[in-house]
Amino acid sequence: MNNTISISYGLKALQALSEEVKNKNYSSIFILVDSNTHGYCLERFNEIANIKATGILTMKAGEENKNLSTCEQLWNELSEKGADRNSVLINLGGGVVTDLGGFVACTFKRGIDFYNIPTTLLSMVDASVGGKTGIDLGALKNQIGIIREPQGVIVESGWLQTLPNEELRSGFAEMLKHGLIANPSYWKTLQSLDLLSAETLEDFIQPSIAEKTKVVLEDPNEKGLRKILNFGHTLGHAIESYFLTHPDKPRLLHGEAIAIGMVLEAYLSTVCCALNLGEANEIKTTFDKFYPKQEISLADQKAILELLRHDKKNKAGRINFVLLSAIGTPQIDVEVPQDLFATAFEFYKSA
Ligand SMILES: NC(=O)c1ccc[n+]([C@@H]2O[C@H](COP(=O)([O-])OP(=O)(O)OC[C@H]3O[C@@H](n4cnc5c(N)ncnc54)[C@H](O)[C@@H]3O)[C@@H](O)[C@H]2O)c1
Ligand SMILES: [Zn+2]
Numbered sequence: 001m002n003n004t005i006s007i008s009y010g011l012k013a014l015q016a017l018s019e020e021v022k023n024k025n026y027s028s029i030f031i032l033v034d035s036n037t038h039g040y041c042l043e044r045f046n047e048i049a050n051i052k053a054t055g056i057l058t059m060k061a062g063e064e065n066k067n068l069s070t071c072e073q074l075w076n077e078l079s080e081k082g083a084d085r086n087s088v089l090i091n092l093g094g095g096v097v098t099d100l101g102g103f104v105a106c107t108f109k110r111g112i113d114f115y116n117i118p119t120t121l122l123s124m125v126d127a128s129v130g131g132k133t134g135i136d137l138g139a140l141k142n143q144i145g146i147i148r149e150p151q152g153v154i155v156e157s158g159w160l161q162t163l164p165n166e167e168l169r170s171g172f173a174e175m176l177k178h179g180l181i182a183n184p185s186y187w188k189t190l191q192s193l194d195l196l197s198a199e200t201l202e203d204f205i206q207p208s209i210a211e212k213t214k215v216v217l218e219d220p221n222e223k224g225l226r227k228i229l230n231f232g233h234t235l236g237h238a239i240e241s242y243f244l245t246h247p248d249k250p251r252l253l254h255g256e257a258i259a260i261g262m263v264l265e266a267y268l269s270t271v272c273c274a275l276n277l278g279e280a281n282e283i284k285t286t287f288d289k290f291y292p293k294q295e296i297s298l299a300d301q302k303a304i305l306e307l308l309r310h311d312k313k314n315k316a317g318r319i320n321f322v323l324l325s326a327i328g329t330p331q332i333d334v335e336v337p338q339d340l341f342a343t344a345f346e347f348y349k350s351a
Contacts, residue, residue: 027086028054032101034061037093040162088113094120095127102133106146119159121171125208130216160198170255178211184328228330231322236261238307267347269323
C-alpha cells in the first residue's frame with residue numbers, strides 16, 4: 001500500500017479541496033452519498049467546498065447495502081455518466097460510504113482517485129483512516145476489499161451536529177479503545193468526560209486519529225502490530241452478529257457491541273495476561289457509565305460462543321485474542337481457554 005496518509009482537518013481544509021481538485025485536472029468529479037448524507041450533508045458540502053460535480057451518486061444507507069450489487073449499480077452509473085481513468089470520486093458519508101466508495105474507486109477502470117469526507121464519528125476516527133476499503137459478502141463482513149490510501153481524508157467535525165446520539169456513542173467506543181491499547185493518559189481523559197456530545201468530542205478526534213495512524217503506518221497490512229486495533233472485537237463482532245440476527249434483541253451498533261467486547265476481554269486479560277483486577281474494574285466501570293447494560297442470557301452466551309468458533313480470524317480451530325497486560329499495553333495472538341468465557345460474562349453483568 002501507498003504509505004503516505006494525507007489527512008487534513010477543519011473547514012479550511014474542506015474549502016481547500018476545490019482548489020486541490022482543480023489543480024489535478026480531473027476529467028470529471030463524482031460525489032458519493034447515501035440516502036441520509038444526501039439530505040444531511042450534501043448541501044453543506046456544496047456550500048463549503050464549492051466543487052462543480054459532474055454527478056451525484058446516491059446509495060441506500062445501511063450496512064445491508066455495503067455489497068456487490070450496490071457496487072455494480074455505481075460502476076454502471078459512473079460508466080453511463082462518462083467517468084474515465086482520470087475521474088475522481090469524493091465519498092461523503094459514514095464508514096459504509098467510505099468503505100464501499102473506496103472499493104468502487106479502487107476497482108473502476110483499475111483504479112481512479114478518491115477522497116474521503118467522513119461524516120460520522122466512527123468513520124472519522126476509524127473507518128476512513130488506514131486505507132482499508134471493502135464490502136460484505138452475504139452475512140460475512142468486509143470479505144472483499146483492497147488496501148489503498150485515498151488521495152486525501154478531510155476531517156471536519158461540523159457533520160456531527162446532525163448525527164444521532166447512539167451513533168456518537170458508537171464512534172466513542174473506538175476512541176476509548178485507542179486509549180486502552182496505546183495511550184493511558186488519553187484513556188484517563190476520555191474516561192472522565194461527563195456528556196457525549198459533538199462539542200465535547202470534537203477535540204478528541206485528532207488525537208484518536210493520531211493513535212490509529214501510528215499503528216497503521218508501522219504495519220499497513222496487519223502482519224502484527226495492526227492487530228491491536230482488534231481489541232474488544234473478537235467477542236464484540238460475535239455479539240454484534242448475534243444481536244443483528246435475533247429480532248427479539250435490540251439494535252446494537254458496532255461500537256456498542258465492541259464496548260461489551262472490551263469489558264469481556266478486559267476480564268480475560270486478568271487471567272491470561274496478568275492485567276490487574278483494579279484496571280479491569282476501571283475499564284468495566286467506564287463502559288458502564290457510557291453504555292446501557294445489555295441482557296445476555298446463558299442461551300445467548302452459548303450462541304455467541306458458537307459464532308466465535310466460526311470467526312474467520314481463527315487459525316486451525318484456535319481463537320486468538322488481543323488482550324491487555326496493562327492499560328496501554330496490548331498483547332496480540334493470545335489463546336484463551338474456552339472455559340473462561342462464562343466468568344467473563346458474569347464479570348460484565350456484575351454491578
Ligand atoms: N475501513 C476501516 O478500517 C473500517 C474501520 C471501522 C469500521 N469500518 C466500517 O464502517 C462501517 C460503519 O461506519 P459508520 O458507523 O459510520 O456507519 P454508517 O456509514 O452506516 O453511518 C451510520 C448512520 O449514520 C448516517 N449518517 C452518516 N453521517 C451522518 C450525519 N452527519 N448526520 C446524520 N446521519 C448521518 C448514515 O446514513 C447511517 O445511517 C462498517 O461497515 C464498518 O465495517 C471500516
Ligand atoms: Zn471497530
